[in-house]
Amino acid sequence: MDQGEGAARGRGPDPGAGRPTVRDVAREAGVSLATVDRVLNDRPGVREATARRVGAAMERLGYQRDMAAANLSKRRSYRLVFLLAAGTNSFMHMLREAVEKTASFSSMDRIALQSRLVPPFDGPALAAALDAIDPRDTDGVAVVATDEPEVRDAMGRLAARGIRVLTLVSDAPNSARERFVGIDNVVAGRTAAGLLGRFCPAPGRIAVIMGSALLRDHVERRLGFETVIAREYPHLACLPPIEGRDDADTVARELSAQFAAEPGIVGIYSLGAGNRGIVRALEGRPGGRRLPVVVHELTPHARGALMAGVFDAVINQDAGHEIRSAVRILCALIDGRPTFEPQERISVDIFMRDNLP
Amino acid sequence: MDQGEGAARGRGPDPGAGRPTVRDVAREAGVSLATVDRVLNDRPGVREATARRVGAAMERLGYQRDMAAANLSKRRSYRLVFLLAAGTNSFMHMLREAVEKTASFSSMDRIALQSRLVPPFDGPALAAALDAIDPRDTDGVAVVATDEPEVRDAMGRLAARGIRVLTLVSDAPNSARERFVGIDNVVAGRTAAGLLGRFCPAPGRIAVIMGSALLRDHVERRLGFETVIAREYPHLACLPPIEGRDDADTVARELSAQFAAEPGIVGIYSLGAGNRGIVRALEGRPGGRRLPVVVHELTPHARGALMAGVFDAVINQDAGHEIRSAVRILCALIDGRPTFEPQERISVDIFMRDNLP
């Protein structure tokens, strides 16, 4: 019943052929299958010394556990929950869509994705949503976090319940999250400055539009942007930012007012949402040549404005990448597997009219 | 032995619980397991009508074949070969490295990658390498193709032997390749023009450096670049391209000569390799302010030049993405599975000093 030292017969254990299995490890370590299994799934009842022998055997053979078979046997399914912000924000919409699309393809790999919407900018609500997650029906959570104490606490409780958790687009640095998936917003701001600085050769002022000074990403983008402009483009100066509350009407009104008050504006940087307001303000602007404009997030509107030549560049983070990366990382965390880092880096994408996807 | 209509007992067939299996499909279609299997792996010996009934049952149940289990049973391993160009080209180096890194991680999923080097710019050699591929030990091939008749023919023979084949960075449009994985080089050239056009506000000429007028990607990039410059930046004119043969010394010499002959150069676009030559030519240039420079491929040297402020932007295609995408697509082709398109689009990346990875 057991295969002998069989040679190159189709199925034999051909020492060099198929990759090693648990049985090979058992044989190599001189223990039984059961013991290898105990070590592999660190179950109790195996002596330290034996465990080391098994480990050494795995090392020697280059054993790699077959995750597909393991998961098949475990009939494990990775049940992941995405907590996204509700509201009209275009980018959040894109995230939601990316979750859905990814979900339909992931079901092949026994990955079940679920996205839940949480009222935006509402720490207690987010904390409540986190607390409502039941370890019996979910294995991992990705959350678009706000950096507030109650949220951090809730994430701590979640982790304590044995659920792996990572932050998605907006980080909460001192929480129990095991990773952050998203871009470095300081870098994004610096990149915008590098573009706009070069796009604006004549001395003058830059209009800066942000959503809210309370949003961490916006603050970071502004920081990166203003630092680079000040250091590398001394012929430009940033005006005090307009707080547009990510609302097109507010942005249009305030920006128009700034055009009237400040004749020396030579460029526009918008680091939040509400970009339709910029288009309107520019249309209503009296005379003058067109202004270089750099904005964030490649929404359908931003895309249209790029194509129309109203925007010059869009700084983007790829929602699809972020979701897929979050899924892969969560699965790896759940399995206790390492991740393939170069694949998981989310890059700060620059889109212009010509390289639109 | 067979489970009855058992209700919510842990393992029962809970009509709504676990996803449907072949047994469920068989029951639903009123046929046996064997028949479902015959349909699934389109084996002969099943009537048209029966096949349709099974198909309908799968539809109704939303059956999705468990690829992990299937592959486990088949003990299939995806054996893929990458044919890359040998030589000193930095980008090819990066491709090779990406194959190796991906290989080490893919072995977990029973994917075995192998890369083979072929003399560059040598159609017959590439054709020979393609012909040397044995269907008994490889399932799919990704090739950095040159667009030559003998290569196209060899790809046809490869496909005829039942090996799935796709082109990798450089396409061969009318061949038997099932897909092309790479960027649109016309788009890449247009993107470079959009950047350089904006970086050069003053009227003048653009020095253009290409590797060879025989390389398809280079020709396409040049086409895209010159079209956009002519149409959208009339204050700029492209000089006749320098053919640097992807060689730093040649590039340095020819570009220095052009600096001497042409005083009105306001920007540089290099669409091939040999970018170290540009740095040298710029260093040796007499006086004058610094020139905007846009190049292709984020090699270590290009990266250094970006950081030093010598280059302004680099147009890049992510070698890692390309390799991983090729692997995923080949596996999908082999399995006869659909691919997840949004994930497989290779984008034209723009890197500046501030958004370097």
Place this chain on the structure above:
DNA sequence: TTATTTTTGAGTAACGTACATCATTTCCGA
């Protein structure tokens, strides 16, 4: 109708792992 081919059913052993049970061996302290 019979003979023959084609289609279908039923069953079984894999694939590599997980997990449970029970028997057996080894260890350690009294």
Place this chain on the structure above:
DNA sequence: TCGGAAATGATGTACGTTACTCAAAAATAA
């Protein structure tokens, strides 16, 4: 040196699929 606890072995079943055999049934040809 014994008793009990801890460690290990042996074995079986399951996961969802593939792939095979052999027999039974159904369709088709004669």
